[in-house]
Amino acid sequence: MTAHVAPAALAAYAAGTLGPDPATTWTLEGHLERCAQCRAQLAELAAPPLRALLDDTRTTILAQARSGPPPVPQRLLRRLRRWRLRWTGWSVLGWAAMTCSAILAAVLLDWNYPDRPSAVLLLAPVAPLAGLAVTWSHRADPAWETIAGTARAGLELLLRRTLAVLALVLPPLTLAGLALGRNPALWLLPCLTFTAATLLLGSRVGVPLAAALLGGGWLAAAGAATFGHGGAAAFATAPAEALIRAETMPAWAAAAVVLALLTALRADHLRNPATWR
Numbered sequence: 712m713t714a715h716v717a718p719a720a721l722a723a724y725a726a727g728t729l730g731p732d733p734a735t736t737w738t739l740e741g742h743l744e745r746c747a748q749c750r751a752q753l754a755e756l757a758a759p760p761l762r763a764l765l766d767d768t769r770t771t772i773l774a775q776a777r778s779g780p781p782p783v784p785q786r787l788l789r790r791l792r793r794w795r796l797r798w799t800g801w802s803v804l805g806w807a808a809m810t811c812s813a814i815l816a817a818v819l820l821d822w823n824y825p826d827r828p829s830a831v832l833l834l835a836p837v838a839p840l841a842g843l844a845v846t847w848s849h850r851a852d853p854a855w856e857t858i859a860g861t862a863r864a865g866l867e868l869l870l871r872r873t874l875a876v877l878a879l880v881l882p883p884l885t886l887a888g889l890a891l892g893r894n895p896a897l898w899l900l901p902c903l904t905f906t907a908a909t910l911l912l913g914s915r916v917g918v919p920l921a922a923a924l925l926g927g928g929w930l931a932a933a934g935a936a937t938f939g940h941g942g943a944a945a946f947a948t949a950p951a952e953a954l955i956r957a958e959t960m961p962a963w964a965a966a967a968v969v970l971a972l973l974t975a976l977r978a979d980h981l982r983n984p985a986t987w988r
Contacts, residue, residue, distance in 0.1 A: 716742055716743070721749065813834060817834045831884075848919045903967045905926070907974055909926075912925065
């Protein structure tokens with residue numbers, strides 16, 4: 712190609728009739744990228760509507776380049792969505808409804824059978840474990856692969872979701888205790904202890920499996936021992952009544968602190984995608 716493109720070739724290119732040979736088109740376009748004079752001639756050959764469109768586009772691009780893009784409005788729904796992604800997921804709603812229903816059923820049992828050991832006291836220590844299993848399960852969270860690969864995955868994300876689960880569980884448990892005339896603070900430390908134990912065991916076998924083992928084991932063992940006896944003897948043999956009282960709170964507190972420290976030491980293991988089961 713000569714120093715500049717021939718006017719006939721520019722006119723054919725502008726009209727779209729340059730020819731089927733792609734090599735000729737590539738060569739011409741390569742020259743246009745480097746030659747301002749030929750680009751100016753090509754612009755003059757363009758139809759008036761096309762030139763007006765190109766002028767408007769150029770003016771808009773230059774204006775945005777000088778002033779920057781407009782700020783994105785921070786709307787309430789966007790903020791709520793960001794909070795939800797950081798702290799929990801939609802899958803927790805079904806679990807929350809199930810847990811509230813179970814607590815309500817336990818309250819009704821305690822109201823209708825006051826001579827029996829408290830079902831609320833049996834359920835309260837392990838009430839958050841099902842929520843942990845749901846929020847840390849790839850079967851319930853379709854975005855688990857993306858989340859597990861982020862920089863905040865691991866102990867930080869798990870603690871965020873654990874706090875969200877506790878924030879959903881503790882209010883209905885508190886209302887249940889007040890409705891039954893029991894002190895809700897009695898089962899706060901057992902609840903935290905089982906939560907810390909689930910996180911610690913979850914660093915080895917996965918949080919959902921750990922929640923199933925600890926929660927199911929407590930309900931099966933304590934429930935069998937509690938409701939396997941009748942009459943006044945049930946209160947004397949109920950593990951929940953014997954283990955969850957004011958005198959045992961220091962032991963529960965010490966266990967919760969030790970388990971929390973051990974969980975912090977195994978924080979790196981919680982980054983393993985195997986903890987999402």
